[in-house]
Amino acid sequence: MYVWDINLRIFHWLLVFFITFSIISAKIDNLFLHQYFGSISLGLIIFRIFWGFFGSYNAIFKNFFYGPKEIFNYLKGKKVNNKKTGHNPLGSLSVFSFYILITVLSISGLFSSDDILFDGPLVSYLPEYTIHFTKIHNLSHYFIYFLITIHILAIFYYQLIKKQKLINQMIDGRPRNYQIIVEETKFNKNVLGFTVLISCIIIPIILLV
DSSP states (O other): OBSSOHHHHHHHHHHHHHHHHHHHHHHTTOHHHHHHHHHHHHHHHHHHHHHHHHSOGGGSGGGTOOOHHHHHHHHTTOOOOTTOOSSOHHHHHHHHHHHHHHHHHHHHHHTOBOSSSOBOTTGGGSGGGHHHHHHHHHHHHHHHHHHHHHHHHHHHIIIIISOOOHHHHHHHOOOSSTTSOOBOOOHHHHHHHHHHHHHHHHHHHHHHO
């Protein structure tokens, strides 16, 4: 039985990989590779949206989405919905913030330009807004760095201090906290998810070539 299904785990580690190399490629001014890493990251977010409605229990958005009142109550130390076991309210807020910010970064990057050597692949469609997309893209970098820092610190806090082994769970999918709802995802659903996941990686590459 798994807390995180195989497709969600593959998605997670691929997103870590492509976001990391998207940042590195931008820092070394290899914008040709940067557009591929960014576009694939957007493709992964599209998969995650699909899997957030049709995936396993803990992958479905409604099963780990918390409203402002629930987040506020959690911060005050009150109990939260015990059916939402995949993420606590702050973890949920972090996840959705990442997804939204990566979407903003990826889409704005498609319409951005460095005004010297490189234009995003969709600049020609909205040239009058290029400067605005570029500003959004450049400003969003600081937010993603902040989120990554907070995320890493939180993961190590739960991994090393609270001994919840979140990294292990995201590697093998096995729960270490037995209050977490687990399930065995059907083979056909896993195959469908994997097909969509691979398609969301390949299609952006094809469109950029």
